[in-house]
Amino acid sequence: MTGRLTIAGLGPGDESLITPEVSAALASATDVVGYRPYLARIASRDGLALHPSDNRMELQRAKEALRLASEGRDVVVVSSGDPGVFAMASAVFEALETSREWRDLTIAVLPGVTAMLAAAARIGAPLGHDFCAINLSDNLKPWPLIEKRLRLAAEADFAIAIYNPRSVRRADGFQRALEILREAGLSERLVMFARAVSTADETIETVTLREAQPEMADMRTLVIIGNSATRRVGRWIYAPRNAG
Amino acid sequence: MTGRLTIAGLGPGDESLITPEVSAALASATDVVGYRPYLARIASRDGLALHPSDNRMELQRAKEALRLASEGRDVVVVSSGDPGVFAMASAVFEALETSREWRDLTIAVLPGVTAMLAAAARIGAPLGHDFCAINLSDNLKPWPLIEKRLRLAAEADFAIAIYNPRSVRRADGFQRALEILREAGLSERLVMFARAVSTADETIETVTLREAQPEMADMRTLVIIGNSATRRVGRWIYAPRNAG
Numbered sequence: 328m329t330g331r332l333t334i335a336g337l338g339p340g341d342e343s344l345i346t347p348e349v350s351a352a353l354a355s356a357t358d359v360v361g362y363r364p365y366l367a368r369i370a371s372r373d374g375l376a377l378h379p380s381d382n383r384m385e386l387q388r389a390k391e392a393l394r395l396a397s398e399g400r401d402v403v404v405v406s407s408g409d410p411g412v413f414a415m416a417s418a419v420f421e422a423l424e425t426s427r428e429w430r431d432l433t434i435a436v437l438p439g440v441t442a443m444l445a446a447a448a449r450i451g452a453p454l455g456h457d458f459c460a461i462n463l464s465d466n467l468k469p470w471p472l473i474e475k476r477l478r479l480a481a482e483a484d485f486a487i488a489i490y491n492p493r494s495v496r497r498a499d500g501f502q503r504a505l506e507i508l509r510e511a512g513l514s515e516r517l518v519m520f521a522r523a524v525s526t527a528d529e530t531i532e533t534v535t536l537r538e539a540q541p542e543m544a545d546m547r548t549l550v551i552i553g554n555s556a557t558r559r560v561g562r563w564i565y566a567p568r569n570a571g
Numbered sequence: 572m573t574g575r576l577t578i579a580g581l582g583p584g585d586e587s588l589i590t591p592e593v594s595a596a597l598a599s600a601t602d603v604v605g606y607r608p609y610l611a612r613i614a615s616r617d618g619l620a621l622h623p624s625d626n627r628m629e630l631q632r633a634k635e636a637l638r639l640a641s642e643g644r645d646v647v648v649v650s651s652g653d654p655g656v657f658a659m660a661s662a663v664f665e666a667l668e669t670s671r672e673w674r675d676l677t678i679a680v681l682p683g684v685t686a687m688l689a690a691a692a693r694i695g696a697p698l699g700h701d702f703c704a705i706n707l708s709d710n711l712k713p714w715p716l717i718e719k720r721l722r723l724a725a726e727a728d729f730a731i732a733i734y735n736p737r738s739v740r741r742a743d744g745f746q747r748a749l750e751i752l753r754e755a756g757l758s759e760r761l762v763m764f765a766r767a768v769s770t771a772d773e774t775i776e777t778v779t780l781r782e783a784q785p786e787m788a789d790m791r792t793l794v795i796i797g798n799s800a801t802r803r804v805g806r807w808i809y810a811p812r813n814a815g
Contacts, residue, residue, distance in 0.1 A: 343591045344682070346587060346684065348588055416692075416696035417700070421811055438688040438689050440590065440684065455656070457706060459701070467812045476728075561674040
């Protein structure tokens with residue numbers, strides 16, 4: 328097999344946040360596979376086939392990409408942000424386990440600017456000290472595990488980046504997450520809602536955890552909970568290096 | 572004041588991992604301020620003044636940059652990786668607190684590909700499930716807090732990205748960190764040592780925590796400890812999306 332599979336991160340939205348490495352991979356690809364809204368960011372050209380698919384189809388999408396590559400195509404699977412953070416890279420490796428013949432393909436993962444880094448940059452430096460990243464979707468893991476991680480993250484005094492805080496299907500989880508963090512004594516912490524960062528729809532809103540409402544987040548929002556030392560200077564919010 | 576201060580991330584090393592946004596900022600800057608080895612990555616040109624400084628001088632460097640900007644210069648402060656992750660952004664905001672007159676400057680933070688994302692991409696997808704990032708340097712925080720965070724991160728079953736695992740001055744901390752994680756029952760976990768990723772000196776080494784030796788890391792190494800579900804497929808290592 329001479330095909331190639333590249334798993335690439337498109338960054339949070341703006342063209343100027345796509346690495347040249349990813350742009351080069353897209354420029355030489357014969358096929359691009361991805362979630363429909365991300366494929367809309369790829370310029371069409373002769374010789375390039377786009378293969379859009381729907382949300383929650385990650386494993387099928389990964390298998391389709393591997394199948395195309397095994398036919399000798401030069402395939403790029405795109406994620407927004409970084410493909411290794413709650414995105415397509417894990418799904419491709421899960422798919423790779425299902426067929427030994429795919430193991431010989433040339434595979435590469437190209438990193439990108441993940442949502443929490445883009446959000447943090449707009450806000451200041453809320454991830455400038457130790458932090459964690461938690462995906463609030465319970466499609467693939469039990470909700471009690473998410474609760475446990477939130478409690479331990481609070482106890483560790485990590486800043487907490489929350490991916491996928493809320494969707495139409497999961498209206499209650501984020502509310503419960505906010506309650507858990509309040510119960511852990513974090514009510515005065517700064518909570519940052521960064522929506523659609525680097526796109527025309529970008530909004531940034533900061534409140535205390537006491538004031539935070541579930542409706543402040545949707546599926547395009549990245550939420551950052553500050554640690555105990557996170558503070559404001561002018562319009563900026565940051566975690567001092569000696570926090571804690 | 573009409574000066575401008577931009578805090579920019581140069582990514583892990585390779586040119587193709589610098590975002591176009593950062594390249595544009597560097598192309599229009601009058602002054603670039605940063606740690607000496609990072610400034611060596613900036614091409615010199617007419618009209619550009621480089622201001623190198625030594626390690627552990629972050630606050631002085633940040634003040635120098637703010638002072639230059641307050642004189643009307645177009646200043647870029649560079650970090651490797653992402654400036655908001657254990658890098659210069661927090662130091663600039665700390666410096667900003669020391670003088671009210673600097674608050675009116677035009678400041679921007681430009682994100683970048685931080686070391687753990689570049690390392691994870693080379694390895695597979697070890698950060699594809701919930702994870703945390705801990706800076707092992709105790710220059711600015713008490714060592715017992717680091718130990719506490721390591722224990723809680725193990726209990727939460729996070730993958731753990733360790734920045735600055737080891738330096739000449741801190742030879743013992745990383746050994747102690749490995750011991751703490753073994754005591755927490757993680758001896759069979761996969762531990763990934765990613766050194767100088769995307770440079771000519773790149774090395775990647777994976778062992779179990781039981782086999783891990785402090786000497787496998789130096790100040791250019793990013794260490795990732797897998798979570799309980801992290802596994803190999805072919806030459807790749809990844810965290811399944813349903814880990815835990």
